[in-house]
Amino acid sequence: MSEKKSPVIPDSGKPGNDLLKQITQGPGLVSVLGVIVALVIGGLLIAITDEKVAETAGYFFARPADFLSELWRAATESYVALFNGAIYNSAQGFKPFLETLTVSTPLICAGLGVAVAFRAGLFNIGAQGQIIIGSVLAAYVGFAWHLPLGLHLLLVIVFGLIGGAIWGGLVGLLKAKTGAHEVILTIMFNYVAVYFIDFLMNTQAFRRPGETNPISPILDSTAVFPSIPGSRLHLGFVMALLLVILVSWMFKRSTVGFEFRAVGHNPDAAQTAGINVARSTIIAMAMAGALAGAAGVAQVAGTEKVLTSGIAGSLGFDAITVALLGRSTPWGTFFAGLLFGAFQAGAVNMQITTGTPIDIVSVVQSLIVLFIAAPPLVKAIFGMNRKKKKRSPKLETTQAGAK
């Protein structure tokens, strides 16, 4: 049996200051520097592909200043656009930030799903499928049933969670009962969900009356989250926030969370201590699924208001990065979700105003994740911590490994 390396999830139930610590102490600064490095590299990429820069590069030796200023312009212009689209611009004030919050809502929910599973020792690649099934149930309740205000939305949420929970719980059940590896199962369940929603969208029950396009009726107004007028930000964000608090509470002060963590770290000891490992696996996966289902709810009852087969986008996969970048802690996931949300919201503006291809945005985004996750590299780049002996390099990594 292999010795288990302790992951750096701040697990010892220390009072909720780990977040604060993360920001104020070393890692926080290093993270900021990491973002800067990634932005510089991304900026270079953007600049290289900029037409004017290429032009001026042609006569670089004649007038290098032109080239350099173009380089600077291309890169900064893009980032300014990104910032304008994600946080603030003079025309709209902080309205873009509301957009960021909107986009990050499902990311946070689904990220929590991945994080919960991870803490219970399960690698949930299946958020995608769980979001889909959650959306399907939530949307169906939302457009097919006509119920009074309040109750309707409540049922939409409940069914969305149930949908995700079923899809996740099924994986947990299969794993617990047959020992099948959850990574295989979740990958396969994703595909099954994708084709299942394709199928549903081809049935009349899920289409608008008289329409043949695979797009559902718009959800009843009683079934959707109220939103802030003039923006897309909806109450789903509050739901996400509550879920973060709930999960955070669960891990810190609930018996369920205790069981998950125990099983995640050492299933043998957990079993010896009377914890039902199989049950824990099933519940953890169901809960992970429910959280991903909440992302589905945020999509159908919040942002999109309709169901289509593309409802999950690439949320399920982004959720993995969000969760791991957030070190599988609830608040970490929350902030990672915001970061990703900002990127997605900003990217749109960047594409429109500067013509930067959208693919570049995912490149920059990936670079940022890599650099945030690799403080030693960033430190090496900035020549920090040369002298100070690394006491325990493990502590500085994002080893949220579930082993």
Add this chain to the structure above:
Amino acid sequence: MKLELRGISKAFGSFYANKNIDLLVDDAQIHCLLGENGAGKSTLMNVLYGLYQPTEGEILLDGNPVEFSGPGDAMAAGIGMVHQHFMLVPVFTVAENIALGAETTKAGGVLDLQVTRKKIREISDRYGFDVDPDAIVEDLPVGVQQRVEIIKALVREAKILILDEPTAVLTPQETDELLEIMRQLKANGTSIVFISHKLREVRAVSDVITVIRRGEVIDSVSPESSTTELANLMVGRAVELNLNKAPATPGEAVLQVKDLTVVDHAGTTTLNSVTFDIHEGEILAVAGVQGNGQTELTEAILGTQAVTGGSVKLAGEELVGKSVKQVLRTGVGFVPEDRSVHGLVTEFSIEENLVLDLYDRAPFGKGISMNLDAIKKNAAAQIKDFDVRTDNALNPASSLSGGNQQKVVMARELSRELKLFIASQPTRGVDVGSIEFLHRRIVAERDKGTPVMIVSTELDEVMELADRIAVLYKGRINGIVPGDTSREVLGLMMAGVSAEEAAEQAEFTKSDNEPVEAAPAGEHSENQEGEGQ
């Protein structure tokens, strides 16, 4: 080969695990390092083996300074090490493990294990090992695994052999055999650095004993020193080595195990119709060579092991078929054999580990919420009560030394009202000072009237604690004898001889039976340390 360490220091951050250590190991000498848990012995050896770079100091071999950038260099220089935690790849065969890093190959890098097998057989023959080169390591008993480790060093022609707590997990027989092997090696000119907490064997085998405390060499003494002297030197205070427990006053038979049978999924019967009782206020020790069903017995009672037949009744209540949680709730305290695998979630804080099986019960848990204050208070009390050495109850359990980890498990299990207390290897890896304490706690539990079941491979511990002794052999109870039964009789019974015959045989052979383990009377409580893997 002669080995000299000069002024070795090793710092982890600002903490010095070794401070200015000088050590001289002569050619063909068995040099013993003695010290409490965390004294810095393993660290020193890891420096010597090239695993750690010394912060200061130098290593000399036959008078020439050497520098090791990794274990490869140390091996090349003729140093071999058998680690405290075995460095074997569990899923490999013996031959593969031994070949690893020093492979013989045919053309094109194709492994030629035939050569390795031959070498294994040669060495096995020379030292009387019984090792199958094609066995998978994880299927082997620890004693054999250890031999594999030794063969590994010998195949590489080590002139200096480091043995870090090699006897911690061995049975008495295996220990004797190992000591014999060490003597043979010495006779063949190998120098040995030997680390052990068991004073009896240290005295039996070593030429020189160096005592280390808090990373510093305290003294070098001769093996003639008494165990009390050694213990006091190690711990730095006077240690009481005798338990002197009062005689038991057994009450009713509260635990009734009847015809308990376990067949594992490979189809082997690991427990065969085991029947015994434990009375209130009595300690029953289960003795036996490892692998004779002890683990299955405790796990079957707890419920982590599926039972094929039979019953376990605690105060009339049937335990078989209950979930682990229900069994624990019935009032069973359980200290598992391997604390780091089954007893603790080492990533959890000490606080959390102290409620690992109590987290959902009052006062710690109510419904699905937990009361963190109660958990904190509990931790403070238990840490004080059991003298767990830590500066913060929020530190992860992995930061504790082995002995302190064991205390955490014991504290947790003894902290509630018990109807039955089961402890496997209760003092494995615990330092001398703490053993007496833990033993006293066990006896105190007995004196409260709780039936206690102790499973130990350490005969000394068995004899120290037991009111009655049940000997397990090949999954059967080979006899239940009084607590004062002699070592010889127990030894024979553990080898499968029935109680009556054993008593007779022991009578006959008493005079020739003076092996190393025959410690003088009154000195039998000093060798309980062990190391869980």
Add this chain to the structure above:
Amino acid sequence: ACGAAPEESSSAGKYPDYVGCIVSDSGGFDDQSFNESSYRGLKNAEKDLGITIKEAESKSNADFATNLQGMMGASCNLTVTVGFLLADATADAAAKNPDSHFAIVDNQYEKNIDNVKPIIYDTAQAAFLAGYAAAAASETGTVATFGGIQIPTVTIFMDGFADGVAKFNEDKGENVKLLGWDKKKQNGTFSGDFEKQDKGKQITKNFISAGADVIMPVAGPVGKGAGAAVAEANKSGEKAKLIWVDSDGYLTAPDYKEYMLTSVVKTMDKAVEDVIKADAEGKFDATPYVGTLENEGVALAPFHDFDSAIGEDTKKEIEALKAQIISGDLKVESAASPK
């Protein structure tokens, strides 16, 4: 999207101040399908009319509204949105920006919106002719079609194709078999996405080994997989042919032009450019544009290299069928046809 111009107002076109914008669906502008064609229309407008263009590629449904909102911020005169998935987002943006104009490709609203012009196609009409031609050209008596994902814009091709084959059998008393689509059951062969070209190739190989010799893939880039399979079959002596969709494959997929029997063309680029032109000239109207055989919004492409191989009779029959469809004597029905 060649790093499209951030500011290109310097060009000396007719309408330098006119801003034409486009938002793709998640297929992106290189989907070798409607996004690409529509985008081409906008690019043509940029070239021909000298307008300024802005583009936003959506990566997922979540981007639609954001992209449209962004376009509103960029003061677009007319924004082209591609695909029914953008219908709600477009309607929403249109309502909030009554002064802006929109055009939506491949979607029809139940009730027309004043500032949104739907651009839709009765593709089945042209696919019908393709089906007829395929049946006529088949030597093995078996033809085939498959889709990417089962959605109306895809199945409308397959429906028309199936009817064309059936019409041929009916008129000629033959029994050409169609593999891959059962119009009655609305069930058939799909590659499952618009990405896995090798899957499309494998599907086509299976068709060929089941005896089909004319294959019409309706699967965007996956169609290239079908092309590869047909090319391979021809190299090993079989005589398989390909029918392309959306654009004239003889021109847009030249790798396979020698196997290209014909194509079912939707002239989206032209429609998009026309709508922009009209708007730039101040002649925007919101009545849906329905591409038909009649207005040449959909068409059967020339037979190119197979021109001589197709009998004159067949060509005449196809012309006649086309006339009948245009006149309304022959109705090509598909569940997915525009209402």
Add this chain to the structure above:
Amino acid sequence: MTSSTLQPAMSVLPSKKTSIILSAIAVIVFLCFGLLGNSESAHFQLNSSGDAFELPELVFPGRASNIVIGLLLVGIAAYSWMQRKKGLTLATWMVAIAAVLFVLSFLIWVVSGADISTISLASLLAGAVVLAVPLVFGSLSGVLCERAGVVNIAIEGQLLGGAFTAALVSSLTKNAFLGLIAAGIAGALVSLVLALFSIKYVVNQIIVGVVLNVLVSGITGFLFTTVMQEDPELFNSPVHLPVIEIPLLSAIPVIGPILFKQSVIGYLMYLAVFIVWFGLFKTKWGLRVRAVGEHPKAADTLGIKVNRTRFWNVTLGGIVAGIGGSFFTLVAIDSFTKEISGGRGFIALAAVIFGRWNPIGAFLAALLFGFADNLQVILTIIGTPVPSQFMAMMPYLVTIFAVAGLVGRSRGPAAAGEPYVKE
């Protein structure tokens, strides 16, 4: 990746579950496929074009054959219960036979009930292999990395990078072999990032993998639009690798096209499976690699450079997956498009685990997947009443069934996913 320490690996099949499943299969075959099945016959063609000699078509009368097969399966199931009574386990080959019989009976059942009751067995199998090629390379990459202790989620990125680079280089140089080499290099580059971040900077391996997939997708997508699309003739018209037919052998029906009529990459696949298997289990290199993946500290104490070994293995894995990716653009398809790998890296990852981290196991798992995928297509072609979307689910459902029903718990290299840091 996760703790599979709960129970030890079971190399022998747990017989109760197996018996139950065998019985269920027997009942399904006997009742549903047999008694309630179609009485039409199912025809299986064995020949494909270019075969040396004609084999007769295999004809199975639907109901009758399935009743017979059902009885055989009942026999096997009964035998397994008997074995269980005796406390013995069932030989793996018995289970394999039962699985094959089940598949055969399923085929007879659907084909006899379809609109067209003939399928070509030859193209079913040949197609299965073709669909499996990138999966096999991808899973070999996974095996190489995980055996050395590095979890490789970036297979998808490696395949995609390989496909892109192969297309680009082959187009520019007009030399397919240079394209092949370039694909290997591209895969290695992806691996280098994985190795650098996960080994040197001990970033969580899964994060790096997931992020790399996004990164590669972004870069290739970006270069595709900005470079390839601008001049496809120049940048995206790869010269293909030739298909090499081995004379005579390639004309053997069924087997010929699968084994002896392949592109270079097809042959490389068989070779690679063997080499990786042989290398891992029979050579010094493999012993060290496996040691590093199982117990890095033990390997370290024996003077083996753990991180160096990991580094090279990850790189090697990248080369293998990169070559696998080039199959898309140098063999299967005539040009590159975005996301051409279409999620196959994840299926390959599943194949790694399904194949129990063994190259041959992974190969078989990939083949099973390819088989199910191609069968699904063929069944839609001959006309089944099942909606296309459910047919498309088939390969995934088959995998779930196989993993949960037949394989069960699997134990990977103990140290996979954990960085090795020494003081």
